[in-house]
Amino acid sequence: MTANSQGNKLIPPGPAERFDINMTEASFDRISGLLTEYGDICRIQSPTRKSDTYLINHPDYIKHVLLKNHQNYNKGIGFDRVKMLLGNGIIVSDGPFWRRQRRMMQPAFNRKVIGKLSEQIQRCNRDLYKQWQQQAEDEEVIDITQAASEVSLQIVLRALFSDDLDIMVEHQGGNPFSFLTEDTSRDMQLVLKFRALTGLLLDVIHRRREQKPERIDFLAMFMDSRDKETDEAMTDRELLDELMTMIVAGHETSAITLNWVWYFIAHHPEVEAKVHAEVDNASYKDMPDFDDLEQLPYVKQVVEEALRYYPPVWLFTRKSIEDDMIGDYFIPAGSDIFISPYFLHRNTDFWPDPEQYDPERFTEQAVKEQHKQAYIPFSAGPRRCIGDFFATVEMQMHVGLMARHFRLEYVEQPPLELAPEINMRNKQPIQLKLKKR
Numbered sequence: 001m002t003a004n005s006q007g008n009k010l011i012p013p014g015p016a017e018r019f020d021i022n023m024t025e026a027s028f029d030r031i032s033g034l035l036t037e038y039g040d041i042c043r044i045q046s047p048t049r050k051s052d053t054y055l056i057n058h059p060d061y062i063k064h065v066l067l068k069n070h071q072n073y074n075k076g077i078g079f080d081r082v083k084m085l086l087g088n089g090i091i092v093s094d095g096p097f098w099r100r101q102r103r104m105m106q107p108a109f110n111r112k113v114i115g116k117l118s119e120q121i122q123r124c125n126r127d128l129y130k131q132w133q134q135q136a137e138d139e140e141v142i143d144i145t146q147a148a149s150e151v152s153l154q155i156v157l158r159a160l161f162s163d164d165l166d167i168m169v170e171h172q173g174g175n176p177f178s179f180l181t182e183d184t185s186r187d188m189q190l191v192l193k194f195r196a197l198t199g200l201l202l203d204v205i206h207r208r209r210e211q212k213p214e215r216i217d218f219l220a221m222f223m224d225s226r227d228k229e230t231d232e233a234m235t236d237r238e239l240l241d242e243l244m245t246m247i248v249a250g251h252e253t254s255a256i257t258l259n260w261v262w263y264f265i266a267h268h269p270e271v272e273a274k275v276h277a278e279v280d281n282a283s284y285k286d287m288p289d290f291d292d293l294e295q296l297p298y299v300k301q302v303v304e305e306a307l308r309y310y311p312p313v314w315l316f317t318r319k320s321i322e323d324d325m326i327g328d329y330f331i332p333a334g335s336d337i338f339i340s341p342y343f344l345h346r347n348t349d350f351w352p353d354p355e356q357y358d359p360e361r362f363t364e365q366a367v368k369e370q371h372k373q374a375y376i377p378f379s380a381g382p383r384r385c386i387g388d389f390f391a392t393v394e395m396q397m398h399v400g401l402m403a404r405h406f407r408l409e410y411v412e413q414p415p416l417e418l419a420p421e422i423n424m425r426n427k428q429p430i431q432l433k434l435k436k437r
């Protein structure tokens with residue numbers, strides 16, 4: 001398919017028909033068709049938006065937008081409901097405010113801090129381990145989608161609030177956030193339920209300001225952090241938005257990934273055998289500590305390949321600030337750029353046989369030889385996911401413990417369908433039989 005040119009400007013090829021791309025199932029099918037027809041870049045004219053949409057699916061183009069010329073791109077469209085949910089948290093903010101918030105929060109995500117927070121991760125996995133011990137006695141078929149959602153929620157809440165979670169649970173007569181694991185529709189109802197927790201979170205913040213309890217968690221780090229130019233701390237409003245952001249960004253993404261990790265292990269006996277060999281040979285007693293994770297490189301590869309295969313953030317967007325060139329193509333100011341990790345991870349120029357689940361794609365050697373921006377489950381550049389390392393640690397620790405003691409066995413169930421919305425989930429829950437090893 002040939003590109004057009006206007007004057008001496010090369011315009012990417014694209015369909016004559018106008019339509020809007022969104023985070024929906026209909027757009028998923030459309031994107032798939034467009035990439036087959038037009039290749040690594042195409043232009044779609046919008047019937048409603050003032051500017052055109054560009055879909056890019058080549059690592060060099062993605063590198064240009066997310067890294068080389070990132071100053072020219074703001075966060076893009078498709079975030080309206082998320083904005084209502086998260087106010088001005090770092091996932092939606094832009095410019096100097098975003099830079100300040102990111103700088104203040106970044107230290108909470110360094111290796112040493114995550115090492116300390118890993119005790120909270122262990123605590124949540126230990127609770128699940130006890131529950132699974134009982135369920136495995138009867139070889140129950142469990143809903144791993146739900147179990148992964150519950151443990152991921154616990155983990156992110158413990159990492160944020162540590163012991164204050166117990167105070168909130170007691171005060172509310174149950175976990176006030178548990179609706180997030182029950183309600184997967186991300187509609188206005190959910191926004192309202194979530195924003196209704198503002199008072200509860202403000203209580204936690206105020207109690208900490210007054211009583212100064214000893215806490216090691218994200219909230220403590222965020223509250224202690226100071227802007228390096230003004231020496232100011234975050235206001236209550238800013239803290240609130242960032243807390244909500246962490247819960248939303250950190251819960252469902254990890255939950256979906258963990259649910260796929262178990263699915264792939266159960267469906268690939270050769271992968272399961274290698275996971276078992278690795279966890280059995282590791283030197284930890286029952287449960288890995290943070291420092292034991294280096295003994296679990298294959299488990300990490302299993303997670304990485306699950307994130308290639310089904311990246312939960314399957315589509316994200318940017319908006320160009322000024323005119324730009326992506327490759328040889330002219331991109332006007334104000335354009336919407338769509339990047340899809342899902343389709344990039346199936347670009348056969350970089351991923352041979354992409355429908356094959358194969359953790360060997362992530363050996364040290366293979367990663368060295370791969371184009372760095374061919375794999376972007378956590379995005380790339382300055383706006384890369386702040387929780388990438390935390391999420392990887394969380395999943396490695398979970399599998400390191402559970403695979404030592406249990407098998408989750410494949411059971412016959414109808415083929416799963418995908419629900420590509422803000423995140424891409426499986427429509428039907430995954431059922432697996434829990435057995436003791």
Ligand code: HEM
Pocket residue numbers: 090091092102156245246249250251253254257311312313316317376377378379382383384385386387388390391
């Ligand atoms: C497997 C798990 C996860 C995946 C696949 C994932 C993926 C992503 C992606 C693709 C982005 C960039 C989106 C964009 O540029 O439009 C992002 C941003 C972000 N993620 Fe994650 N994420 C995961 C886990 C987490 C966790 C555990 C946390 C927090 C505890 C977190 C917090 C954030 C935040 C705050 C941002 C915004 C960063 C910024 O714009 O400066 N994520 N994530």
